[in-house]
Amino acid sequence: MTKTYRPLFMTVGVCLVLLSGCISTPERHGERIMDPVPEQWSTITDRTVERVTDGWVDTFHLPILTDMVREALNFNHDLKAAAARVEIARANVRIAGAPRLPQVNFSPDFRHGRFGTFDSDIANENYSFMEVVFNLSWELDIWGRIRASQEAASLDSIAVETDLQGAALSLAARTAQAWFELIEAGLQETVASQSVADRRMLVELVRGRFNRGLTPGLDLGLALTDLANAEAQLAEAHNQVQMTARRLEVLLGRYPAGELKAQLPLPALPSTLTAGVPSELLNRRPDIAAAMERLRAEDQRFISANLALLPRITLTGTGGTRSNSLKELTQPGALAWNVGTGLLQPIFAGDQLQGEIARNRAAVTEAMENFQQTALEAFREVEQALAAEERLSEQEHALSDAVKHAHANQQMAVYAYRHGFTTILTLLDSFRGTLMAQSAHLTVKRRLLTNRIDLYLALGGTI
Known part of the structure; x- marks a missing residue:
C-alpha cells in the first residue's frame, strides 16, 4: 500500500469503527x-371469548346496510384520496432508490456564428458545428446509505397502505352508524308526530271542558302552549332527518339531496361478540401497524444519516461526438469519451451531518412515543366500548320499562282529568313523560348499535 492511499484507508477504517455500534437495525x-x-380485558362479559369477530357488517343481517357500506367503499372521495396517497408513497420509494442506479443525461447541441471584425476590408467567415454529448454519474452505494433511505420510503409506503385499510374500516363504521342514526331520526320524527296528534286531542279535551265551564281558561292556555312546544319538537325532528340523510349521502359519494329515507325499525343488537385478548390488538389494528412501520422507517433514516459520514465513491463519465457536418457526426473519428472515479469524504459540513443525525435520532424517539400512544388509545377504545355496552344495556332495559309505565300513566291521567280527579299540570306532565321516555329509549337503542360498531372498529375486525 502506497503512502498516498494510506490516510484514506485509515479514515475509512476509523469511520467504520465509530459507526459500527450505532447503525445496526433494531428489532x-x-x-x-x-x-x-x-x-385479558379488564371488562369481561360472558360474550367475550377467544377470537375477534370478522365480517361484522353481516352480523346485523341487513342487506341494505351491506349494500350501503359497499357503495361507500366504492365511491367515497376521502377513501379515493387515501388510495391516491398510496400511489404517491409507492412513487416515493422509486424516487428514493433512483440514486442507486446510473444517471445518464443526453444533450445534443447545434451552434452557428461568425468569425471576423467590424472592419469591412476584412472578410468575415461563418461557422457552425453540431455535437452529441452524454454524461454519466453513478454513486456506488457501498455502505448502504441510499439503500437505507429507500427502505425508509418503502416502510412509509407500507404505513400509508395500512392507513388505507384503516380508512376503509373507519368509513364502513361511519356509514353503518350514520344509517342507524337515520333510522333513529325517522323513528324520532314518528314519535314527535304522534305526540303532536296526542296534544291536539288533549287540547280538544280541555276546550270541551272549558266550554262546559268545568275547566278554567288557564288550563286551555297551558294545553295550547304544550301543543306549540310539541310542534316545535316535530320541526326539529324533521330537521334532524334531513341533516342525517345529507351526511350519509356524502359518505356514499352522492350529492347531498336529502332524499334518503329509512322507515325501518332499529335492528336487534347482534348477540355474539368476540374480543380476543389485548396482545392480539397490536398486530390487528391498522393504526398500530402503521405506527410500527413508521417507527421502523425512522430507524432506517437514522441509519442513513449515520452512513452519510462515510466516504462516497462515484463513477463519472462523459462522451460524445462533435463535427461541423451532420455526416461526419457519426464517424468514429469524431467520438471522444472519458471515464473517472471520485471519492468524497465529508470532513466539515458546518455541523450539518451531525445535525441531521440528531434530528433523525429525535424522530425515532417521536415515532416510538407515537406508537405507544396509539396502542394505549386502542386499548382505551376497546375497554371503553366493552364497558359502555354493559351500561347501555342496563339503560335500555330501564328505559323500556319506563316507556311502558309512561303509557299507563298517560292513560290514567287522561281518565282522571276527564272526570275531574287531577289537574292539568299532572296531565301535561304525563304526556311529556311519555314523549321523553320514548325518545330516550330510541336513542339508547341506537347508541347500543353504534357502540357495538365502535367496538368492532376498536378491535380491528374486518368488514
Whole structure:
C-alpha cells in the first residue's frame, strides 16, 4: 500500500469503527415496547371469548346496510384520496432508490456564428458545428446509505397502505352508524308526530271542558302552549332527518339531496361478540401497524444519516461526438469519451451531518412515543366500548320499562282529568313523560348499535 492511499484507508477504517455500534437495525416488537400487556380485558362479559369477530357488517343481517357500506367503499372521495396517497408513497420509494442506479443525461447541441471584425476590408467567415454529448454519474452505494433511505420510503409506503385499510374500516363504521342514526331520526320524527296528534286531542279535551265551564281558561292556555312546544319538537325532528340523510349521502359519494329515507325499525343488537385478548390488538389494528412501520422507517433514516459520514465513491463519465457536418457526426473519428472515479469524504459540513443525525435520532424517539400512544388509545377504545355496552344495556332495559309505565300513566291521567280527579299540570306532565321516555329509549337503542360498531372498529375486525 502506497503512502498516498494510506490516510484514506485509515479514515475509512476509523469511520467504520465509530459507526459500527450505532447503525445496526433494531428489532421492533409491539409486545416488547408495550410490556407489560394484560392477558385479558379488564371488562369481561360472558360474550367475550377467544377470537375477534370478522365480517361484522353481516352480523346485523341487513342487506341494505351491506349494500350501503359497499357503495361507500366504492365511491367515497376521502377513501379515493387515501388510495391516491398510496400511489404517491409507492412513487416515493422509486424516487428514493433512483440514486442507486446510473444517471445518464443526453444533450445534443447545434451552434452557428461568425468569425471576423467590424472592419469591412476584412472578410468575415461563418461557422457552425453540431455535437452529441452524454454524461454519466453513478454513486456506488457501498455502505448502504441510499439503500437505507429507500427502505425508509418503502416502510412509509407500507404505513400509508395500512392507513388505507384503516380508512376503509373507519368509513364502513361511519356509514353503518350514520344509517342507524337515520333510522333513529325517522323513528324520532314518528314519535314527535304522534305526540303532536296526542296534544291536539288533549287540547280538544280541555276546550270541551272549558266550554262546559268545568275547566278554567288557564288550563286551555297551558294545553295550547304544550301543543306549540310539541310542534316545535316535530320541526326539529324533521330537521334532524334531513341533516342525517345529507351526511350519509356524502359518505356514499352522492350529492347531498336529502332524499334518503329509512322507515325501518332499529335492528336487534347482534348477540355474539368476540374480543380476543389485548396482545392480539397490536398486530390487528391498522393504526398500530402503521405506527410500527413508521417507527421502523425512522430507524432506517437514522441509519442513513449515520452512513452519510462515510466516504462516497462515484463513477463519472462523459462522451460524445462533435463535427461541423451532420455526416461526419457519426464517424468514429469524431467520438471522444472519458471515464473517472471520485471519492468524497465529508470532513466539515458546518455541523450539518451531525445535525441531521440528531434530528433523525429525535424522530425515532417521536415515532416510538407515537406508537405507544396509539396502542394505549386502542386499548382505551376497546375497554371503553366493552364497558359502555354493559351500561347501555342496563339503560335500555330501564328505559323500556319506563316507556311502558309512561303509557299507563298517560292513560290514567287522561281518565282522571276527564272526570275531574287531577289537574292539568299532572296531565301535561304525563304526556311529556311519555314523549321523553320514548325518545330516550330510541336513542339508547341506537347508541347500543353504534357502540357495538365502535367496538368492532376498536378491535380491528374486518368488514
